[in-house]
Amino acid sequence: MRPVRAACLGTATALAALLACAPVTSAATGTGSAHGASHGKGRAPVITLIGRLAERTPLPVNPGGPAAQGDQVVVRSVLEDLDGNVVGESGGTCVLTRAALPGDPGGAEECIVTYTLPDGQLTAQGMYFGILNPGPPPSFDNAITGGTGKYSKARGTVHADTIGVGVRRFTITLG
Known part of the structure; x- marks a missing residue:
């Protein structure tokens, strides 16, 4: 995450974010739906989300500092x-x-993010490193900690990549 005074991509997360520099996401799978698609025998279902930042509210400890x-x-x-x-x-x-x-200007954040999809919710949590460095927000990986509905026993990971200003691609691997 970048300093709360700087522009960020969303969670995330939510995971990222998504996570400050939060996730803006869209959901898609190999089948074009928001549902996980199995990619062969023994492979975990994968959901691809594109997130578009809609709201971001910083709460700094030292406003202006x-x-x-x-x-x-x-x-x-x-x-x-x-x-x-x-x-x-x-x-x-x-x-x-x-x-x-x-010697380490990047900083670190812990993020807790909920992804609300048509068949339930997924929750994810994890660390986000290098958020204070200049340039586009770095990629990160978070753990899926649970969910509701279709995702009630969900476990797995969320990988996030910045693909534009205020836009991230999330690859959710359920397993």
């Missing part, structure tokens, strides 16, 4: 499938756990 441990950001993103159809939304919070240090 440098990034500090405890800075928070709350984010919401619209989720789309790969065809551009809106299939849900994500919402989450991130807390800066490590501000910039000498």
Whole structure:
């Protein structure tokens, strides 16, 4: 996550985010739906989400000052499938756990994100490193911690890549 005073991509997450620099996501699978698609025998279902940042509210510890441990950001993103159809939304919070240090200016955040899809919700949590570095937000991986509905026993991972300003691609691997 970037300092709460800087522009970010959403969660995430929510996972990222998604996560400050939160996830803006869209959902799609190999079948074009928001449902996991099995890709062969023994392979875990995968959902691809494109997230578009809709809202972002920073809550800095030192307003107007440098990034500090405890800075928070709350984010919401619209989720789309790969065809551009809106299939849900994500919402989450991130807390800066490590501000910039000498020799390590990147910082770190912990994020908790919920992805709301047609058949239920997925929750994800994890660390996000390098969020204070200049340039596009870095990729990250978070753990799926649970879910509801079709995803009630979900486990797996969420991988997020920045693909544009305020836009991320999430690859959710259920397993």
